[in-house]
Amino acid sequence: MRTSIATVSLSGSLTEKLTAASRAGFDGVEIFENDLLASPLSPEEVRARCADLGLSIDLYQPMRDIEAVPAEEFARNLRRARHKFELMRRLGADTVLVCSSVHPLAVDDDSLAARHLSQLADLAQESGVRVAYEALAWGRHVNTYTHAWSIVEAADHPALGTCLDSFHILSRGSDPKGVADIPGEKIFFLQLADAPLLAMDVLQWSRHYRCFPGQGGFDVAGLVRQVLRTGYDGPLSLEVFNDVFRQAEAGPTAVDAHRSLLVLQETVGVAAPPAPVVPTGVAFAELVTPDAEPVAAVLGALGFSRTARHRSKPVDLWQQGEARILVNTSGAARRTGTGLAAIGLESPDPAGAARRAEALLAPVLPRRRAAEDAPLDAVAAPDGTALFFCATDRPELPNWRADFADVAGESGGAGVHRIDHLALTQPWHHYDEATLFHRSVLGLHAQESVDVADPYGLMRSRAVTNADGSIRIALGGGAAPTDDTVHAQHIALATDDVVAAARRFRQAGGRLLPIPANYYDDLAARHEFAVGELETYRELGILYDRDAHGEFRHCYTLTVGRVFFELVQRDGYRGYGAQNAPVRLAAQHTARAVIGG
Numbered sequence: 001m002r003t004s005i006a007t008v009s010l011s012g013s014l015t016e017k018l019t020a021a022s023r024a025g026f027d028g029v030e031i032f033e034n035d036l037l038a039s040p041l042s043p044e045e046v047r048a049r050c051a052d053l054g055l056s057i058d059l060y061q062p063m064r065d066i067e068a069v070p071a072e073e074f075a076r077n078l079r080r081a082r083h084k085f086e087l088m089r090r091l092g093a094d095t096v097l098v099c100s101s102v103h104p105l106a107v108d109d110d111s112l113a114a115r116h117l118s119q120l121a122d123l124a125q126e127s128g129v130r131v132a133y134e135a136l137a138w139g140r141h142v143n144t145y146t147h148a149w150s151i152v153e154a155a156d157h158p159a160l161g162t163c164l165d166s167f168h169i170l171s172r173g174s175d176p177k178g179v180a181d182i183p184g185e186k187i188f189f190l191q192l193a194d195a196p197l198l199a200m201d202v203l204q205w206s207r208h209y210r211c212f213p214g215q216g217g218f219d220v221a222g223l224v225r226q227v228l229r230t231g232y233d234g235p236l237s238l239e240v241f242n243d244v245f246r247q248a249e250a251g252p253t254a255v256d257a258h259r260s261l262l263v264l265q266e267t268v269g270v271a272a273p274p275a276p277v278v279p280t281g282v283a284f285a286e287l288v289t290p291d292a293e294p295v296a297a298v299l300g301a302l303g304f305s306r307t308a309r310h311r312s313k314p315v316d317l318w319q320q321g322e323a324r325i326l327v328n329t330s331g332a333a334r335r336t337g338t339g340l341a342a343i344g345l346e347s348p349d350p351a352g353a354a355r356r357a358e359a360l361l362a363p364v365l366p367r368r369r370a371a372e373d374a375p376l377d378a379v380a381a382p383d384g385t386a387l388f389f390c391a392t393d394r395p396e397l398p399n400w401r402a403d404f405a406d407v408a409g410e411s412g413g414a415g416v417h418r419i420d421h422l423a424l425t426q427p428w429h430h431y432d433e434a435t436l437f438h439r440s441v442l443g444l445h446a447q448e449s450v451d452v453a454d455p456y457g458l459m460r461s462r463a464v465t466n467a468d469g470s471i472r473i474a475l476g477g478g479a480a481p482t483d484d485t486v487h488a489q490h491i492a493l494a495t496d497d498v499v500a501a502a503r504r505f506r507q508a509g510g511r512l513l514p515i516p517a518n519y520y521d522d523l524a525a526r527h528e529f530a531v532g533e534l535e536t537y538r539e540l541g542i543l544y545d546r547d548a549h550g551e552f553r554h555c556y557t558l559t560v561g562r563v564f565f566e567l568v569q570r571d572g573y574r575g576y577g578a579q580n581a582p583v584r585l586a587a588q589h590t591a592r593a594v595i596g597g
């Protein structure tokens with residue numbers, strides 16, 4: 001289906017918005033009046049720019065407070081409409097949106113509203129324009145889509161139809177089944193937005209918290225299915241008023257937006273991109289660092305051994321059980337410092353996973369970093385992390401491991417057997433985008449988002465997982481001023497005995513994050529522990545949580561650059577310790593103040 005986006009959904013000048021929409025693959029735009037008024041381009045220039053960019057102008061919007069107003073008011077409205085229809089002729093736009101009136105003098109009189117809209121439609125028709133009447137959820141007298149449709153039906157004018165907007169319908173809890181009563185050709189336009197389920201005034205909710213389909217709590221797909229059954233063949237158009245998107249860069253937002261429509265079309269069965277290939281585990285995590293020594297010291301103390309070296313690049317493989325960490329000292333990190341740059345995802349079908357990712361607009365990275373390397377499909381996540389689709393030691397497929405030559409690593413270890421989860425800090429304005437990306441591109445399941453108090457702001461966190469929990473990525477982000485050293489990425493390592501692993505780490509010279517004594521007093525109040533157990537946790541800085549499925553014990557290393565490690569002992573527990581994150585964040589701020597990072 002054709003896809004469109006309202007300019008109000010993107011940041012920047014009109015030109016920037018149009019360019020971003022075009023690059024992201026949209027077919028058309030809704031031009032929001034304020035964007036045109038503020039643009040130095042003439043309507044003819046806007047029209048030409050859209051044509052150059054391959055965009056149609058699918059809607060001009062909005063006209064307000066038109067119907068069911070006193071006669072002199074309505075006369076002024078018709079005068080205004082004449083001007084706007086002339087403007088639309090210059091723009092080459094043939095459909096105008098009219099929102100249901102919020103005018104204080106508007107009367108509750110459907111037949112007057114129908115007469116007014118019919119008169120407006122007469123005028124529109126003379127200019128070759130169609131009028132799409134939309135019920136605002138906070139309209140003074142008309143605030144449901146069924147009511148707006150009954151007025152359009154009564155007016156019975158060929159140039160008058162209705163505009164359905166998923167936000168106005170779903171925010172009020174209206175039943176979308178009523179859409180079946182509207183003939184498809186009378187649905188002149190379909191606007192789509194999702195929103196988080198918030199208990200607040202509907203106007204504020206609409207103007208500040210809309211998001212792209214799949215990022216909120218509405219059943220947008222259910223509504224779209226209803227609309228498609230009517231035979232509607234206009235565009236799927238996003239109209240998202242959102243404070244974050246207003247500030248974020250238009251290019252990535254437009255890609256995120258278009259991805260949401262691709263996924264929506266897949267959900268309702270009108271598009272079939274390559275099927276998701278759900279990853280089955282973590283093949284490796286790759287750190288970049290300008291200086292391998294501090295990272296090597298921490299990995300060594302954690303029980304890792306350097307087991308192999310890349311044949312052509314300064315990349316070492318550190319391994320313990322099935323946990324593999326690549327340490328890359330090539331140039332890039334000199335600018336960025338030590339950080340988590342890439343994740344290898346074990347994939348049942350790496351090429352298929354890459355095709356899915358590409359179809360959903362993930363930037364594809366070069367398959368071979370050097371001529372002699374095994375070809376490896378990779379894409380960039382919204383935060384820039386490279387995701388490699390790997391087949392480790394499967395003879396029929398290229399093996400990244402074959403690029404590495406074994407070196408004599410000392411054995412031993414600290415009982416770490418695999419990577420339990422990875423935590424990626426998202427730039428604050430990419431949090432919803434990151435969730436949709438990981439869900440749709442990788443086929444992971446998103447858990448509930450939780451608020452996490454940081455001493456200097458509020459973070460949000462949510463895990464995306466596969467069915468058996470062998471992939472668990474915690475996405476963190478939020479309004480807190482991000483401090484790279486505290487809001488760092490982290491790699492959580494699974495062990496069956498966190499106390500033993502923590503002790504070994506310390507004995508080997510590693511430094512664990514100190515946790516305040518008050519935390520343990522609170523633990524003692526909340527849970528019963530065996531004699532001496534809590535004292536051990538207190539001594540080592542081990543945190544504790546439990547859920548309906550089991551227990552979780554975990555502790556943290558100090559941060560190296562922008563990354564730190566966590567040792568976790570997971571006994572049935574299904575979360576990732578988010579309950580303890582406020583204490584961890586505060587402790588990290590303290591540690592940084594005391595130790596200086």
Ligand SMILES: O=C(O)c1ccc(O)c(O)c1
Nearest residue numbers: 062099134165206207239
């Ligand atoms: O918030 C508004 O005013 C507004 C304007 C136009 C729309 O299509 C809409 O859904 C809301």
Ligand SMILES: [Mg+2]
Nearest residue numbers: 134165191239
């Ligand atoms: Mg709307």
